[in-house]
Amino acid sequence: MTSPSLETRDLTIRFGGHVAVNSVSCAFHPGELTVIVGPNGAGKTTYFNLISGQLPATSGSVIKDGVDITGLSPSARAHHGVGRAFQLTNLFPQLTVLENIRLAVQARSRAGWSMFRPVAHFRDLTQKAEHYLEATRLSKLAHQTAATLPHGDQRKLEVALLMAMEPDVYMFDEPTAGMSLDHAPDVLDLIAQIKADRSKTVLLVEHKMDVVRALADRIIVLHNGELLADGDPAEVMSSRIVRDVYLGTATEETA
Amino acid sequence: MSNPMTQTPANTGTMMVKGVVALIAALLLFAPFLFQDTRSLEVAARICIFIVLVASFDLLIGYTGIVSFAHTMFFGFGAYGAAILLKQMGPGWTPVILGALAGVGVSLVFAVVIGLLSLRVKAIFFAMITLAAASVVLVLASQLSHITGGEDGIIYKSPDLFKTATKLAVDEDGKVLRLWGVRLNGKLAAYYFVFATSLILFLAMLRFVGSPFGTVLKAIRENEARAEAIGYRVVAYRTAVFCLSAAIASLAGTVYAVWLKYTGPDTALSFSIMIDILLMVVIGGMGTMWGAVIGAVLMILAQYYLRDLMGAAAEATANIPILPQLLAPDRWLFWLGIIFILLVYFFPKGIAGTAMERGAAKGGGA
Numbered sequence: 001m002t003s004p005s006l007e008t009r010d011l012t013i014r015f016g017g018h019v020a021v022n023s024v025s026c027a028f029h030p031g032e033l034t035v036i037v038g039p040n041g042a043g044k045t046t047y048f049n050l051i052s053g054q055l056p057a058t059s060g061s062v063i064k065d066g067v068d069i070t071g072l073s074p075s076a077r078a079h080h081g082v083g084r085a086f087q088l089t090n091l092f093p094q095l096t097v098l099e100n101i102r103l104a105v106q107a108r109s110r111a112g113w114s115m116f117r118p119v120a121h122f123r124d125l126t127q128k129a130e131h132y133l134e135a136t137r138l139s140k141l142a143h144q145t146a147a148t149l150p151h152g153d154q155r156k157l158e159v160a161l162l163m164a165m166e167p168d169v170y171m172f173d174e175p176t177a178g179m180s181l182d183h184a185p186d187v188l189d190l191i192a193q194i195k196a197d198r199s200k201t202v203l204l205v206e207h208k209m210d211v212v213r214a215l216a217d218r219i220i221v222l223h224n225g226e227l228l229a230d231g232d233p234a235e236v237m238s239s240r241i242v243r244d245v246y247l248g249t250a251t252e253e254t255a
Numbered sequence: 256m257s258n259p260m261t262q263t264p265a266n267t268g269t270m271m272v273k274g275v276v277a278l279i280a281a282l283l284l285f286a287p288f289l290f291q292d293t294r295s296l297e298v299a300a301r302i303c304i305f306i307v308l309v310a311s312f313d314l315l316i317g318y319t320g321i322v323s324f325a326h327t328m329f330f331g332f333g334a335y336g337a338a339i340l341l342k343q344m345g346p347g348w349t350p351v352i353l354g355a356l357a358g359v360g361v362s363l364v365f366a367v368v369i370g371l372l373s374l375r376v377k378a379i380f381f382a383m384i385t386l387a388a389a390s391v392v393l394v395l396a397s398q399l400s401h402i403t404g405g406e407d408g409i410i411y412k413s414p415d416l417f418k419t420a421t422k423l424a425v426d427e428d429g430k431v432l433r434l435w436g437v438r439l440n441g442k443l444a445a446y447y448f449v450f451a452t453s454l455i456l457f458l459a460m461l462r463f464v465g466s467p468f469g470t471v472l473k474a475i476r477e478n479e480a481r482a483e484a485i486g487y488r489v490v491a492y493r494t495a496v497f498c499l500s501a502a503i504a505s506l507a508g509t510v511y512a513v514w515l516k517y518t519g520p521d522t523a524l525s526f527s528i529m530i531d532i533l534l535m536v537v538i539g540g541m542g543t544m545w546g547a548v549i550g551a552v553l554m555i556l557a558q559y560y561l562r563d564l565m566g567a568a569a570e571a572t573a574n575i576p577i578l579p580q581l582l583a584p585d586r587w588l589f590w591l592g593i594i595f596i597l598l599v600y601f602f603p604k605g606i607a608g609t610a611m612e613r614g615a616a617k618g619g620g621a
Contacts, residue, residue, distance in 0.1 A: 052484065078486035090484075092477035103474050106467050107486035115468040122467060165485055 003066070005030045005201040006082070006169045010060035011050055020046045022225040023060065028169070031198040033191075035212050035233075036205045038222035044205045045087055047222065048171050051203075052084040053077045064169070078107065083167025087174045087205070089154045093147035097138055097157055100146050102129040104164035129164065136160040136190060152183035159190055169201045170194055176208065191215060268614015272545045272607045279552055280454075287446055288435050298559050300446055302552055303453035304511045309535045310460050310547035311503035317542030318464060319496050320476035322378055325369070325385035326532055328392045329501040331524035332365075333358030333508025338409045338518035339402060346412040351513055358505040366501040370494035393524050408519020417445035417513070445514055452510050456503055457548075463499065464544055472496055476542070531558075538598050540605025549606050557594065562587045 004027035011024045021043045028034055036044050049055040051062055053074035061070040064080045072080070092100050102119075105128045106112055119125075133139045136156050141149060146157060159175055172191060176184040188211060194200050195215065206212055212219065212233070219236040221229040229236045236242055282289065286299035308330055315321040337354030344350040365388065373384045396403045403409065415421060421441030424432040432439050463469055471492055474482040483489045512518045521527075531554060539550025562584045569582040602609040 054480070054484070073488065074480075074483045075486050075488045078484060084484055086481075086484075090478060090481045092474050092481065094477055095473060099470065099473075103470060103482075104485045106470065111467045112471045112487055112492070113468060115466050116462050117467075118462070118465045119467055119470060120465075125467075161481075161485060 002029050002031070004028055004063075005065060006051070006203075007063040008047075008051065008060065009063065011047070011057055011062065012059045013046060013050055013055060014058045020225050021050060021222075024222070024225075024227045025060075026220060026227060026230065028201045028203060030168070030201050032217045033195045033202040033204060033215055034218045034220060035216040036203060036220050036222060037207070037212065038228075042222040043225040044222055045173055046225075048084065048173055048203070048205065052082055052171060075107075078165060078167070081168035082171070083162050083165040083169060084171045085158050085162040085173060085175060087177060089151075089158055091146040091154060091157055091161070094145055096143050096145055097149070098126075098129055098133065098142040100157060101132050101138075101160055101164045102126060104161045105129050105132070108164075108166055132160050132164045135163065135193075137186065152179050152186075155179055155183070155187060156190075159187055163190065163194070167200075169203065171203045173205045174207065175204070176206075176211065188215070266611065266614045268611040271614065272543075272549070272610050276545050276548045279548055283450060286450075287443055288437050291437060294559070296442070296446055298555060300449045300514050301511075302555050303449050304507050304514070305532075305535065305551040305555060306548050307453045307456045307460075307507040307510075308504055309532055309539070309551050310457055310544055311500045311507070312532050313536050313541060313544060313547050314460065314463070314472070314496055314500045314503075316536060317540075317546070318469065318472040318476060319493060320378075321493060321497065322382040323385040323497070324382060324526075324529055325365075325389045326500075326504055327524055327526070327528045328365070328385075328389040329362045329504040330508040330511075330528070331392065331396065332361045333505030333510075334512040334518045334523035335396065335403060335409075335508075336361070336505075337509040337512040338411060341411040341413070341512075342409050346414050348414050351414060351509065354512070355506060355509040358509055359502045362501040362505040363498050366498040367494065370497045371490075375490055389526070389529070393520060393526070396520055396524055404519065406520060408517055408522070410517050413445065413513050413516050415441075417441045417448065449510055449514050452506070456506060457544075460503065461544055468492075468495075473542070534595065536605075538595065538602075538605055540602075540608030540611075543605070543607045543611065545611075546605045546607035553606075557591055561591060565590065 007027040009025050011021060012019065013021050024047060036047070038044050046055065050057050053069075053072060053076075057070055061068050063069070064077070064082055067080065069077050069080050069082070092103065095103070102125055105125050106122070109125060111122060111125065114122075130139070130142075133142055136159060138153065138156060138160060141153060146154065149157065155175065155178070159172070162170060162172070170191075175187050175191065179187065191202065191204065192215065195202055204215065216233045218231065219229070219233045220227060221236060221242050229239055229242050283299055283303060287296060290296070290299070308326070312323075312326045315323050315326075333355065336356075336358030337351055340350035340354040340357070369384060369388060373381045397406050399405075400407075412418070418441040421444065422431040423439040423441070423444055426432050437443065464472070471482065471487050474487065475489055475492060479489055508523055511523070515522060535550035535554045536547060537550070538546075538553060539548065540546030565582050565587055566584040569579045569584065572578040572582060598606070604612060
């Protein structure tokens with residue numbers, strides 16, 4: 001098997017007496033889409049925050065392609081190829097859709113420190129941003145400010161921002177949350193495309209079981225901050241312990 | 256190859272604002288010839304310098320969302336740098352250039368220290384720290400009177416080129432040449448020095464905000480956490496823009512010191528200047544650059560001419576009861592306050608900001 005793209009070793013965070021993520025060790029490989037499931041409060045989003053750097057780990061480490069990135073800032077981790085989309089829409093509200101995406105393209109190209117050349121002269125950045133606009137079918141909305149978009153399009157833009165970062169590791173936190181049934185397939189198609197690339201590592205937090213079944217190569221289950229199960233989707237879904245702690249309650253919640 | 260779908264649509268509001276700014280630029284360019292009296296020229300020079308000062312503050316508050324109360328401190332560093340050296344070394348260009356460099360140097364040191372120590376903390380703490388630093392510097396300036404002249408400030412001579420007696424061109428009798436009735440003397444040279452440096456600094460700032468760097472500043476204002484998450488080191492960018500804005504404010508201070516030939520706490524350091532800057536940027540419109548121009552012009556014109564205007568109005572209405580009392584020149588601050596409240600009420604995003612937004616809604620759409 002290929003060497004892991006991303007690895008967490010005994011990753012732990014404590015908030016006072018509460019251990020939100022407890023010694024989670026897990027390796028993620030290129031070409032693999034891992035779905036992370038678990039009841040609300042299981043620590044899924046916190047686990048993401050530890051990997052992408054929004055929260056500092058109490059102990060343990062995050063390894064990206066053999067490099068320890070545990071102590072780095074979120075921006076430095078982004079430059080190491082760890083990209084993240086957020087559960088709650090997290091855009092640049094007063095900027096246009098095109099500007100939002102161009103910012104992500106520009107961050108990767110490290111052109112942000114260019115202080116004197118007008119943005120319009122950076123044709124390559126705009127073209128790349130336009131490419132991602134088309135890929136996410138947002139071209140028609142290019143000049144609308146992000147704040148004025150309907151929820152479904154904001155979710156798409158959230159995904160477009162992550163794609164425009166062109167990371168090695170894509171982390172999606174409930175990308176279809178709150179989306180109508182007409183819009184959700186668009187976002188899932190985009191994730192399927194990234195998966196089809198086979199060179200990217202994808203982590204996906206998702207509740208909807210049909211989505212999990214359609215996309216997952218592997219499922220890990222978090223419960224009370226601990227890694228409860230890890231393996232082949234069919235195997236994990238049918239295991240007794242998972243049914244007890246997760247599926248029993250979750251199907252009621254997401255119905 | 257450019258996609259026509261993603262071309263920026265024309266915006267009537269923006270066009271109007273730019274037109275007004277172009278008109279102001281033309282008036283300032285020909286000010287010595289259009290308004291031939293000393294007071295008008297004072298007002299024009301003050302407008303030029305405050306446009307730069309307010310625009311550099313807009314880089315912080317409007318573009319990046321940083322609230323600082325130390326902007327006059329940086330302005331003062333530049334002014335006192337030139338003033339102290341002009342006093343010690345006598346008139347000449349060397350003290351002006353050294354003073355400018357010293358002002359920028361001290362400003363950068365302060366900006367880096369304040370920035371690195373406190374830009375990580377919450378906005379309110381950062382604002383408090385800048386307020387504290389500015390207060391300390393103001394106290395120092397009034398206490399260290401052997402260097403700064405204390406409360407009285409420093410009076411000095413500007414370089415010879417800017418002396419009123421200097422003749423830029425002479426006629427056959429050896430008298431100073433006049434062009435459209437204006438003496439081509441050192442005062443004129445001084446005004447154009449102020450105008451040219453202000454124009455260069457303002458154009459430089461326009462380049463900054465239109466560059467990729469400018470887009471990162473806006474991203475930080477809009478959503479700091481996401482800007483960090485997509486790969487921008489927010490602390491580094493915030494410190495950089497704080498330094499940049501401090502350096503420009505300091506240069507504006509040096510130019511003002513050369514123009515006024517006097518530097519004291521009231522002209523270069525006081526908190527009333529800070530409040531003026533805040534009002535100008537709010538009235539003009541934050542995060543637009545053009546707003547700095549419109550805000551500075553309106554506010555300074557009001558400060559200089561509202562009294563006169565009210566005096567005239569009071570005389571004109573002398574026969575009507577109550578009105579003359581209301582319009583008495585002594586009540587100019589009262590009316591200034593009312594004008595501000597009305598402006599903020601009807602132009603919540605400032606004059607430029609509101610006009611550009613309404614223009615976009617009408618003309619551009621999506």
